[in-house]
Amino acid sequence: MYPLDECKKEIISQIQKILVSHKITCEIKIEIPPDTMGDFAFPCFQLAPLLKKSPNDIAKEISTEISKSIWITKVEAKGGYVNVFINNTQLISLTLRSILEKKEIYGHLKKQKKKVIIEHTSANPNGPLHVGRARNPIIGDTLVRIFKAAGYDVESQFYLDDMGKQVAILAWGVNNLEQKNIPSSTTIKADHQMVGYYQIANEQMKTEPRIAEQISDIVKKLEGGDHKTIEMIHASYAPVLEGIKQSLQRINIHIDTFIPESTFIYDKSIERVIKGLKQTPYCREQDAAFYIDMEPFGIHGRNTKFFFLRSDGTTLYATRDIAYHQWKAQQADILINILGEDHKLESKQVKVALELLKVKILPQVVFYAFVSLPGGKMSTRRGRVVYLDELIDECIEHAYEEVRKRRDNELTESQMRKIAELIGIGSLRYNIIKVQPEKDIIFTWEEALNFEGNAVPFVQYAHARACSILSKISIKEDTFHAPLLTNHSEITLIKKLAWFPLMIEDACNNCKPHIIANYLFETASVFNQFYRDCPVLCEENELLRSSRLALVHATKIVLYNGLELLGISAPTEM
RNA sequence: GGGCGUGUGGCCUAGCCUGGAUAAGGCACCGGCCUUCUAAGUCGGUAAUCGCGGGUUCGAAUCCCGCCACGUCCGCCA
Numbered sequence: 313m314y315p316l317d318e319c320k321k322e323i324i325s326q327i328q329k330i331l332v333s334h335k336i337t338c339e340i341k342i343e344i345p346p347d348t349m350g351d352f353a354f355p356c357f358q359l360a361p362l363l364k365k366s367p368n369d370i371a372k373e374i375s376t377e378i379s380k381s382i383w384i385t386k387v388e389a390k391g392g393y394v395n396v397f398i399n400n401t402q403l404i405s406l407t408l409r410s411i412l413e414k415k416e417i418y419g420h421l422k423k424q425k426k427k428v429i430i431e432h433t434s435a436n437p438n439g440p441l442h443v444g445r446a447r448n449p450i451i452g453d454t455l456v457r458i459f460k461a462a463g464y465d466v467e468s469q470f471y472l473d474d475m476g477k478q479v480a481i482l483a484w485g486v487n488n489l490e491q492k493n494i495p496s497s498t499t500i501k502a503d504h505q506m507v508g509y510y511q512i513a514n515e516q517m518k519t520e521p522r523i524a525e526q527i528s529d530i531v532k533k534l535e536g537g538d539h540k541t542i543e544m545i546h547a548s549y550a551p552v553l554e555g556i557k558q559s560l561q562r563i564n565i566h567i568d569t570f571i572p573e574s575t576f577i578y579d580k581s582i583e584r585v586i587k588g589l590k591q592t593p594y595c596r597e598q599d600a601a602f603y604i605d606m607e608p609f610g611i612h613g614r615n616t617k618f619f620f621l622r623s624d625g626t627t628l629y630a631t632r633d634i635a636y637h638q639w640k641a642q643q644a645d646i647l648i649n650i651l652g653e654d655h656k657l658e659s660k661q662v663k664v665a666l667e668l669l670k671v672k673i674l675p676q677v678v679f680y681a682f683v684s685l686p687g688g689k690m691s692t693r694r695g696r697v698v699y700l701d702e703l704i705d706e707c708i709e710h711a712y713e714e715v716r717k718r719r720d721n722e723l724t725e726s727q728m729r730k731i732a733e734l735i736g737i738g739s740l741r742y743n744i745i746k747v748q749p750e751k752d753i754i755f756t757w758e759e760a761l762n763f764e765g766n767a768v769p770f771v772q773y774a775h776a777r778a779c780s781i782l783s784k785i786s787i788k789e790d791t792f793h794a795p796l797l798t799n800h801s802e803i804t805l806i807k808k809l810a811w812f813p814l815m816i817e818d819a820c821n822n823c824k825p826h827i828i829a830n831y832l833f834e835t836a837s838v839f840n841q842f843y844r845d846c847p848v849l850c851e852e853n854e855l856l857r858s859s860r861l862a863l864v865h866a867t868k869i870v871l872y873n874g875l876e877l878l879g880i881s882a883p884t885e886m
Numbered sequence: 887g888g889g890c891g892u893g894u895g896g897c898c899u900a901g902c903c904u905g906g907a908u909a910a911g912g913c914a915c916c917g918g919c920c921u922u923c924u925a926a927g928u929c930g931g932u933a934a935u936c937g938c939g940g941g942u943u944c945g946a947a948u949c950c951c952g953c954c955a956c957g958u959c960c961g962c963c964a
Contacts, residue, residue: 339904346907355906357944367944391907392944436964476964601962613888613960622962629964653958656890681891681957689957718926735926747899750891752957759898763926765912766899773926781923822903830900833911840927849923864923886926 315406316810322383323352323396330377336362342396350388350395351807357392367392400803405794407810411866412790419812419873421820424463429640430456431675432650433560433567434471436478437549439507441559442697443755444690445652447680450744450879452650453565454825455678457877462820464646471636472553472572474545476629480530482506483548484523485513499701503555506548507692514693535626537578559700563737564879576635582627585635585669589620592668599623609664611657618661630658634665637675641666647675648823652682653750678823680749686756703760708736710761714769715886731886735769738880742768745878746829766833771871772883774836774843778868779884781848785861792862793855801845802863805838809870816877825878832874839867 313321324340331338336359345353356370363370371389378387378394386397411418432452435441441449452468459466473479486509494508517523533541553570560567576582586602589595594604600623606616620631640647651659659677666674682689690697712732719728743760747753763769797803812831819827848864851857872882 341904343906349907353907357906360944393907473964478964599962603962611889611960615960616888617962619962624962626962628962633964653891655959655964657959658964660890679891679958684957714926718924722924748892751899752892762898762913767912767926769926770912773924777924777927784923826900830911837911843923844928847922885924 314813319383326378351398352396354394401794404797404806419816420461421463426645428459428464428466428646429644430648431469436473437553438478438482438510439692440503441700444683446700448650449565458820461816468568470567470570472570475534475573479549480527481513482510483545484527485509486548501555502551506552573632581635588669633662641671641673649675649677653679681752683753683755707740711736731883734881734883738768745825771832771836774839775871775882776886778864781864790862792859796856796859801842805842808835808838812870828877
C-alpha cells in the first residue's frame, strides 16, 4: 500500500467510527478542498437532515472528535466541511522512500492474477494507417501499459481481417493490375506502395460488374476454405501488414498477437456460433438467411435485424467477430476492445449474441470519435487522408527545427536528431492521448505540431531539467531529512508525486488514459515552480541540499514512469 | 424517424460516472522576470449567464425531462 492510501484510510476510518457512534452509517466520501483549506475534506451536508443540526455544527462536532494521529495534524470545521490537514513530514518521508526504493516500478499496483486481452488497431490490411484512426493504436497501447502497471497480465491483440471484401479488392488489384498504371507513392514502404492497387481496383469494381463478380468470387472461395485463394490473399496483404507494423513500431507500439479472422472459419467454431444462435428464441429466417431480432434488446430504428448468416450460407463480419470473442473469453478474465464509434451497433450486436450464447466474459469497449479533416472524414478509398507515417515524419522534423533553434551551437547534429525523434514521437502520442476518446478531433497541422503549453515538451523538459541537476553531482546516494522540506513548492510537489499510484488506479479502472497525461502536465508544472523557488545545487545547508536532490530524483522517476505509461521516451537533455 | 456520443472565456481542453467551498488549465492578447541548477521556464492581468428551457435538491457544469446544433450508426458491408 502506498503512503497516501494509508493516510486516506486512516481519515476515513476515523470518520466512520465517529458516525457509527452517532448511529449513522453511510458511505464516507472525502474530497480535496481548495488550495489552503487542508488536504482532505468531509462534507457534512447530507448528515444535516439525519442529525437535525446544521452542517456546520455537525462539522464542528466531528472535528473535535477526530483525534490527532501519525497522519492527522490539524482538523478544522469550515462552512459545513471537516477539513483535515495531514502530517506533511510523514507523507514526505514515506513517499520519498517509496519512490526511491521502487524506482521504475513506483506507482505500480499489486499483482492481480488476472489476464486481460486488449484488442486494438485491427485495421484492414489494405493500406497504410491514417490519422483518422490513429487514436486506436495509441489509446490501445496506452491502456496496455496502464493495465500492466496496475498489476494485470496483459496481451495485446490485432484482429486481422483476412476474409473480407477489402482484402479481396486489394488482392484482385495486385493480381490483375499492371504496376505502370498504379500512381507511384512517395515512400518505399510496402503499405504505401500497395494502396494504389486497392484504390484503382476499388474504382474499377464500381464501373465494371465483371470485376465486382471476380472479387466476390474471391470472398466466397475464402469462406469455402480454398487453400490457393488463402495463400493468394495472404501474399497480397502480408507486405501491407508489415508496413503497418513498422509504423506502429515507430511510435513504440508492439502488438503481441495477430489473430486472423479465418481462424474461426477453419476451426469450425463459427459453425457452433451459427448453430447456437439458430437455437435461441430470437432467431428468425428470411429468404434462407438468418437474423436475430434486436428489438427486445433495446435496438430501435429502421432496421432491427441483425443478420448473421447469408442466404448463400456464408457468414458475416459480425458473426466471425462473435466466434472470436467466444474464443477470447476462454483466454482471459477481462476483455477490452478499442473501436471507432462507427462500430457501436456491431459491438452491441456481438454483445447480445454472446449473452445469448451464455458467454460469461463480455468485452468492455472504449469507443473513440474520428479524427477528421477540416472538410470532413478521412478516407483511404478516396485518397483523402493524412497518413500516420507522414504525421510521424512531420512531428519529428518540426521537433528538429525547435531543437536546433535552441541548441544548435551546443549539441552535435546526431544529438539533436536523437532528441527530435523522442520529442516528435512523444508529441504525436501525447496530443492524441491527452483528449478523452469520445471527443471529436479535427486534425490540423497547427494543432498536431503544437509544442506549446499542455504538450509533451513541457513534461519532457521538466524531466530533462531534473536530469540536468542530478548529472551535476557526484554522490548518487539519496539521503534526505523530511522535516527540512517545508517550502510550499516542495510540499506541493511531493504531494503530487504521492498521488501517482492513485492516478494509475483511476486510469485503469475507468479506462481513461488521458488522466495520466493531465497528471504529468500538472506534475511538470509544480516541478517547475519548485525549480524556481528552491535552488538545489547552490543550497548551503548540506542536508537540505541532499533532501532536495532526493526530491528531484523522485520527480525524475515519476515523470519517467508516467511518460513510459504513455509510451513516450524521456530525454535526459533537450 | 430511432439509437449512441459531444456542446465549458475568442480558440482548445479538464472537471460530469460518484452533485458540494471562488468552474481549473493551455493557446492567443497585455504587462513583469535570465551575472544563480537549460527562459521549451516563470509571475501577474483581461476574458465563461458551463448549448437553450424546465425539474429534483439545502446545493446542479455534474442527476432527470424536453429542445437545438454537430458527429456517428440504423447493409444478407467490414
